[in-house]
């Protein structure tokens with residue numbers, strides 16, 4: 293029982309990160325029908341932005357909640373700006389062409405970010421500073437939850453509620469839903485659709501950056517290619533939940549996180565080695581595509597954003 | 598108020614409009630009739646900036662507007678209820694109307710305008726919290742028109758508002774058009790239902806394969822034997 297609870301906590305921790313990143317995939321898909329392959333790399337950019345902010349402002353030396361908050365918000369802001377720049381200069385010019393063109397552009401942007409990362413930051417991993425004094429709290433038996441896990445849960449939940457509020461309760465959020473349903477009708481309302489699309493990229497990128505900084509509090513190794521596998525898993529999470537579906541992205545993220553942790557934790561007893569961890573998400577992807585291509589919460593008339 | 602000068606529009610290599618010239622004056626209801634594929638929708642999409650003309654100019658209130666993005670034209674007082682209604686099926690009726698007032702800042706005016714839309718189409722009020730996708734075709738058309746009025750347009754473009762609707766609903770829609778007209782809004786009405794369109798308009802243009810082939814007072818066109826044969830089924 294203790295181990296089960298422990299695995300569940302660990303799985304949901306990673307799952308929350310996947311969920312934060314999956315939201316960006318799903319929002320951009322909802323609004324442009326584009327799989328933004330560069331999105332995983334924004335998560336990496338967010339982690340590095342956090343790294344430099346924490347060192348630059350001295351939070352690395354002195355852990356504090358304020359330092360953590362400023363690092364988090366700063367990296368979200370940097371990523372939002374970079375996300376908007378990518379949309380403006382890479383995707384918008386090719387939007388009028390066939391969807392395949394945009395898709396290839398996205399792969400190009402992804403490679404560009406990864407390689408720029410290697411050139412600028414070097415290929416070797418860096419160690420992200422601990423921004424809060426870490427501590428473990430025993431729940432019962434041997435199950436424990438660490439301060440960084442609590443941080444990941446609370447920040448992710450807060451961000452997801454904030455996103456939910458923006459999308460369903462504000463004018464700009466209503467406009468996002470309108471644009472995602474019918475671009476031309478949205479234009480006829482007087483909506484500057486380019487602005488709404490840029491805003492969607494900003495939101496998604498900020499969430500991915502939050503994921504980057506939070507992950508780094510849990511697993512401090514950051515490196516320029518860290519967004520590849522995590523980004524792919526978050527993408528699978530979005531597909532599992534039903535791409536374009538906001539609650540689906542959250543559900544998909546949590547399920548993928550839990551599934552891979554359970555495979556590592558229990559797999560050996562049924563003959564699955566823990567090195568299969570990364571294969572879990574992709575096996576799930578294949579199963580979803582075979583049996584439920586619209587995803588768990590996706591339907592033919594899905595709520596797209 | 599609105600003038601199209603020698604407008605030509607292409608879809609790739611296909612020419613949809615071939616040098617059309619027309620005008621709409623303040624306070625008029627002008628109708629554009631023509632068979633399926635004649636280029637009516639293309640004309641309206643060009644006026645609202647969803648398409649750019651290959652040649653020619655669009656003038657609105659004495660300024661050239663061709664090339665301006667759609668949202669700027671809405672800000673200048675042009676509004677359209679598009680072909681196929683284009684309601685946001687994933688938004689509630691109320692949210693659809695709110696989007697119609699996207700550029701409006703004054704909350705009290707927005708609330709008044711929403712009440713006005715509900716008075717014009719009481720069915721919408723009953724369904725205000727329902728997703729627009731659950732509405733019937735006629736209700737969606739009412740929503741599309743109510744929504745187009747939320748920006749308080751000076752020029753309202755209606756693309757086939759009666760298409761596919763039951764006779765009773767068609768009647769409601771044309772009554773609403775009369776109502777909007779009586780309040781001074783200028784209307785450019787596109788219809789395949791030439792009969793009703795000619796009855797509810799001052800002037801008319803007849804479009805055939807991208808060209809204007811006839812124009813005149815609606816009454817005169819309704820009495821013209823060629824129109825009677827080709828468009829009124831007599």
Ligand SMILES: Nc1ncnc2c1ncn2[C@@H]1O[C@H](COP(=O)(O)OP(=O)(O)O)[C@@H](O)[C@H]1O
Nearest residue numbers: 608611613631632633634635636637638639640
């Ligand atoms: N998106 C499009 N791509 C290519 N051709 C189009 C497109 N839309 C309309 N057309 C063509 O342009 C012509 C005019 O169409 P349209 O303006 O929709 O006519 P109407 O509204 O009078 O029925 C038709 O021949 C139609 O096939």
Ligand SMILES: [Mg+2]
Nearest residue numbers: 637638639680
């Ligand atoms: Mg048409």
